[in-house]
Amino acid sequence: MTVVTIHEQFARFREQAAEVMHGLYHGMIEHPAFEQIEDEAMDQEDAFFFACFADAFGIPSPVSYYTAELLPYLAEDFEAWERRMWDRDSVLDWKGHFHF
């Protein structure tokens, strides 16, 4: 028979409490904050893409010939950006946080 001392019980409780608290902290403060930074990063990225590839939306750009050189390195992001810009209301558009 294992004897659980009161100290061990307290230790286990503290551990569980810490985990819950960290979860709460992460969910209420940490994650939304980082998410905001990431949102800002994405906005910056959108602006960057728009400056590079305005002609994807019919706005003639004298530099699109040069920016096409960047596409091999931006391919996946470019595709996501184009989709986001074309269809802002779609569930796909949104920066990928779903807090159901």
Add this chain to the structure above:
Amino acid sequence: MARFTFFGGKGGVGKTTVSAAYALRCADAGHETLVVSTDPAHSTSDVFDQPFGDEPEPVAGHERLAAMEIDPEAEVEAHLMDIRREMEAQVSQVVVNEIDKQIEMAHETPGAHEAALFDRLIRVMREEAEGYDRVVFDTAPTGNTLRLLSLPDFLGDWVDRLIEKRAKSLDLYQKAAIGKEEPRKTAENDPIIRRLRERKEKFEFAGRTLRENAGFYLVLNPDELSVAETRRAVERLGEHGLGVSGLVINKVTPEPDEDERGRGADYLRERVERERERIAEAEETIPVPVVARIASRTGEVKGDILDDVAAELDIDVGD
């Protein structure tokens, strides 16, 4: 280092003839000379009766003279293929198909030709020019040429802004990466920033070379349209910090002799009179000296006639 000379002007005024004649003068004066045609019509081959390609080739019958013809269409195509190849190395086929549309579109824009041409021009100034004392460009028509020359300034600023934006978003991604998690993107070794910097450096080189080591001449004909166009071109080049060294008036009608009578002679006299007015107008309203007047020829300018034109083209070839 080679000295670069550009001959600009509207299509059909005779840029190719004038640049070939000038190149000939440079070569005759003892300079190793390369004449580069960027005209899609490729008349340099016609002038020298010899086909030229993308690499400098000696001109038969002329010492110290070489020529090459740049094909903007082929340049655009090569650029497109380069990107496609890079694309296949970097991303999956599914994404390639999606992006291909954008890449193709970028190569069909009206600016693609100028951009490709400008890229090739920079390469000529950096690579092919090595080993020559004089490089003569027979540039594309006025409007396009100006657009081309305004690119370094415009693109330099633009690239700066792009780098800034890109760096900022990468920095934010890094800050957003929680704990031990890998950030989605990092600024170090970012191929985008590297590419943009390369671009900027290229344009800076071009801008510097054009401002410090190049001369511009505008070729015009003695008619109203050509004079007006040239005046505008001089102004616009000035806006980009590029001074025009001189005007070359080409296709000046020869005057008939005093005792010549008849309709043809009257026609010529009237024409000569009008052209005089236009030339006077050019001299008064354009703050650039007229450095040469070249008489109109009835036939194609090649062979001996080219030598004659070269003799009439009294532009300093330097020492």
